[in-house]
Amino acid sequence: MVRATADNAARGRIGGYDPPSVGLAVIRIGPVLMLVVVVTVISFLSPVFLTTRNVGNVLGQTAAIAVLALAQLMVILTRGIDLSVGSTLALSAVVGAMVFESVQSGPIVILAMLATGTAVGAVNGALYVYGRLPHPFIVTLATLSAARGLALWLSGGQPHRGMPDIVQALGGGLLGWLPYSTFLVAGLALLTLLLTTRLVWGRWIYAVGGNPEGARRAAIPVKGVLISVYVLSGLAAGVAGVITAGRLNAGSPTFGELAELDAIAAVVIGGASFLGGRGNVANALVGALMIGVIRNGMNLLNVDAFLQPIVIGVVILIAVELDVIRGRLEERFRVIQAVRS
Numbered sequence: 001m002v003r004a005t006a007d008n009a010a011r012g013r014i015g016g017y018d019p020p021s022v023g024l025a026v027i028r029i030g031p032v033l034m035l036v037v038v039v040t041v042i043s044f045l046s047p048v049f050l051t052t053r054n055v056g057n058v059l060g061q062t063a064a065i066a067v068l069a070l071a072q073l074m075v076i077l078t079r080g081i082d083l084s085v086g087s088t089l090a091l092s093a094v095v096g097a098m099v100f101e102s103v104q105s106g107p108i109v110i111l112a113m114l115a116t117g118t119a120v121g122a123v124n125g126a127l128y129v130y131g132r133l134p135h136p137f138i139v140t141l142a143t144l145s146a147a148r149g150l151a152l153w154l155s156g157g158q159p160h161r162g163m164p165d166i167v168q169a170l171g172g173g174l175l176g177w178l179p180y181s182t183f184l185v186a187g188l189a190l191l192t193l194l195l196t197t198r199l200v201w202g203r204w205i206y207a208v209g210g211n212p213e214g215a216r217r218a219a220i221p222v223k224g225v226l227i228s229v230y231v232l233s234g235l236a237a238g239v240a241g242v243i244t245a246g247r248l249n250a251g252s253p254t255f256g257e258l259a260e261l262d263a264i265a266a267v268v269i270g271g272a273s274f275l276g277g278r279g280n281v282a283n284a285l286v287g288a289l290m291i292g293v294i295r296n297g298m299n300l301l302n303v304d305a306f307l308q309p310i311v312i313g314v315v316i317l318i319a320v321e322l323d324v325i326r327g328r329l330e331e332r333f334r335v336i337q338a339v340r341s
Helices: 002-010 019-028 030-045 052-077 085-102 106-130 136-155 165-172 180-197 200-210 212-217 222-248 259-269 281-300 308-340
Strands: none
Touching: 030 281, 052 085, 052 180, 052 200, 052 222, 052 259, 052 281, 085 106, 085 136, 085 222, 085 259, 106 136, 106 165, 106 222, 165 180, 165 222, 180 200, 180 222, 180 281, 200 212, 200 222, 212 222, 259 281, 259 308, 281 308
8 A cells, every 4th residue: 555655656646646637638528617617607697598498499509500510620620611601501591492492392402402512512622622722711711702692692682481391390390398400410420420430531530630741641532531521511511501491491691690600619619729630529519509508698698689799709719719728738738648657
């Protein structure tokens, strides 16, 4: 016993725990801790917040952003960014509504919406990779404007009412107090988790983001990986368009305004790095839920509508700064662990 205590002390352990390991664990679950704090504070300020009806509202309102965040995570893991997802969402919803006016078929409408999103994503990926642009910010900023303009032109600037029953169910249907869209998000999250952790392609994403030059030397198809993540981002925007159109029973060119910022904020709040190679599915969902909880809490507390964007902007700035601090602390803890080992 004396010898074990001496060994622990010699290695810098406290009560059998290694402080650097504990510090790394806290950093990894940091987004969850932040969400718990926010939920606790809002629940004290508003007794309605934790009711099943309101929790269902939060999940339903967050579903589209969660889907966009899952795809944005893969893009950011490769050191990229997709600013076009909000406009792509709107374009997909408008196309779906217009198709429904001609063809009364739910599967065809959904297919049209998903195909629209995928097409925009393919354009983003192809232009970025084969156009040899310095950063995807440029091409996705261009398609942000182009997709929104196309949605406005196709719709005449007006919402088109009506969606198939299956789309309305996916976007606004309930199982008790749980929205069907929550199960859709859970399924997509599980699929994304499997893609990024169980497939070689998923490891390639982290490799390309962590060290692009090293990935090329390792014969990883960097161009194919980059194009694939933007195609998936566009597809996710189409899925988010299905959810939004079903929830509001319409296709409107104004859908998804600033949704790209919410998705990016969700991923950053979840601990992903703009430098690439770091982030995971669970924390991206936590970040999306954080955005939804904050927005819902502000509505319940009657925060002025003009102040709400300011609050979200401050949250994004804090999240980015915390990401920088988190990276530095993680690096220091790893150095300490390496030295002690």
